[in-house]
Amino acid sequence: MNSTQAARAPLHQRVRRKAERMFGPAGIFFKGFVKHPVMVGAIVPSSRRTIARVLSKVDWERCDLFVEYGPGVGTFCQPVLDRLRRDARLIVIDTNPDFITYLARTIGDSRFIAVHGSAADVESIVRQHGYDHADYVLSGLPFTTLPEGVGPAIMAATQRVLRPGGAFLVYQYTARARALMSRYFHRIDKGFEPINVPPCVISWGWKD
Structure with a gap:
């Protein structure tokens, strides 16, 4: 212009x-x-300590495809890309077109794909980009305040799209989402990061 x-x-x-x-x-x-x-769930992005703690359990050598729900302005995107192999990919999915437009304009990495869509459609999105599964999925979506039925749909789709041994990385501001998560992931590692606004509850749900 x-x-x-x-x-x-x-x-x-x-x-x-x-x-x-x-x-x-x-x-x-x-x-x-x-x-x-309701969809963003926080008024400020996550702290660097939260980012490091959430990503600490990822086996980057075994990661071909990393998916993020609700990337916002990309708080996690560059840290993920910094750790990701050169032949791997990061797909981010957001229902907010402002975020997707901003990320597509500001992240100039050939491994990065920004998709305007719903996390509940992750399986078709992954297939559209040439993959059968994701190795890790990251989400900061506020599961306890999502519209009725959306949270379970996202959890179920995530469990299906992950490879065996992969994980769903979830950071929230209460532990209430773990009850929903436990219906789809039998092994959940728990963490907490106090240096965040507000303090952050972290869950790693592993697919057996």
């Missing part, structure tokens, strides 16, 4: 672009929270 086109754009679009330039990822994240608080 040139300067003449920018000047002709509606006022709300110009204000939005100015806010995005001023506040960067934090502004995009906050806008996403305001528009879709």
Whole structure:
């Protein structure tokens, strides 16, 4: 877009672009929270300590495909890409088109694929990109506040799409989601990261 086109754009679009330039990822994240608080679930991105703890159990040498639900502004994306093998892939799935547009524009890595869609459709999304399964799936979705039936659908699809020995990495702000998780994953490792806003409950559900 040139300067003449920018000047002709509606006022709300110009204000939005100015806010995005001023506040960067934090502004995009906050806008996403305001528009879709039930789906975003947090008002600030996760801390570096939380990221490191959540990813600590991943066997990166055995990871061909890593999937993330609800990537937001990419708080986990670059840390995952930094650890991922050069021939592996990261697919992120989000229902918020603002996040997907932002990530596609700002992450210039050939291993990265941003998909506008639902995590409940992870199996078809994985197949569309040439894979039979995922090795690890990461989620910060607020399972306890999702619309009725959505949480179980996502859990069931995730259990099916994972390879044996793979894991579902879930970070939440309460432990209540573990009851739902335990219906699909019999082995769940538990963790907690206090240096986060708010403190973070972590679960690793393993597929036997």
